Amino acid sequence: MRELVFATNNTHKTEEVKQLLAGQYQVLNLKDIGCDTDIPETGNTFAENARLKTSFVETHYQMDCFADDSGLEVEALNNAPGIYSARYAGQRGDRENLELVLKNMEGITNRKARFKTVVSLVQQNQHYFFEGVINGTLREKASGAEGFGYDPIFVPDGYDITFAEMSMAQKNEISHRAQAMRKLISFLKSATL
Template sequence: MKLCFATNNLHKLQEIKAILGDSFTLNTLKEIGCEEELPETTDTIEGNSRQKAEYVWEHFGTDCFADDSGLEVTALNGAPGVHSAYYGGSRDFQQNIARVLEELAPHTDRSARFKTVITLVIQGESYQFEGIVTGQLLKEQRGTQGFGYDPIFRPDGHERTFAEMTIEEKGKLSHRAKAFATLVDFLRSYKS
């Protein structure tokens, strides 16, 4: 089955190809001729995911899926949430991490969760899938793998941050992996 993964993020693409294996052929936005930045103007993770997938379907007529993810910090009332990618003022994750750690400094509760919502648009119908992983935010960065907030996020039940894990290890327990597992199960039953 051919699908477009509506992202320009090569890290996400690499993660998802590892999760999907050879079951599906993934096209990138570039491969379907989409050069523009996809809209992300809603105030929820669910809304942004849906907006991106529906944009690709409406403008390119291609079955596709899009995801949106965010880090939700308990002590910060769910921030940065939908604004995770630009929380420090740009897409620079060192700035984003610095802002989260600065705002979290006076708090003892360091619990947080990563949330991913995937919207699949197939033959014009939309479906959504969610994945959540809970954990703790460390006071300093550890590890060099992954991207985003991975160096400060230690998932519950583990001693290492996402950035200290291999892509395969992270791929087995991340929020994105959970959401994509549900998507893959749906696609396999949809195909048959």
């Protein structure tokens, strides 16, 4: 069975993908291949950051690999926090990042926002990209206890609850990351036929 590295240290994400690709690929994460490097995300786009991770694994480990980068883009904030979503308040901290977005949105009536994910895949020296986007609006106050990051203030279009008020299964049906991962998995399955 062919090996495929998911450039993440998140074991929960790794297990989800392992189940989806069972029988076709042996999915490994960074820990599995002995990589403890914090791969720098110095790109200017989600695609560039995702590709930096896959290129790192390809260069240093000579293995097929995929990685994702994602974030929140707020229309009234010129698509900020964008690629800086995880460190918008200066360093990593979900609560601080969320509070800064709410502060910067005070008094603004345009609440349109979207979550975006780009997955980069390098396979047999070829690079591929898969994108997922979900549009929505931002609440003025956080609500819900599920999810992470900006989930407590993001209401996807067509819903009246935030991502943080949804079950994980419900969010995973519609989320930006789920969309991009479904495209990746479809591509990988068709490539092994």
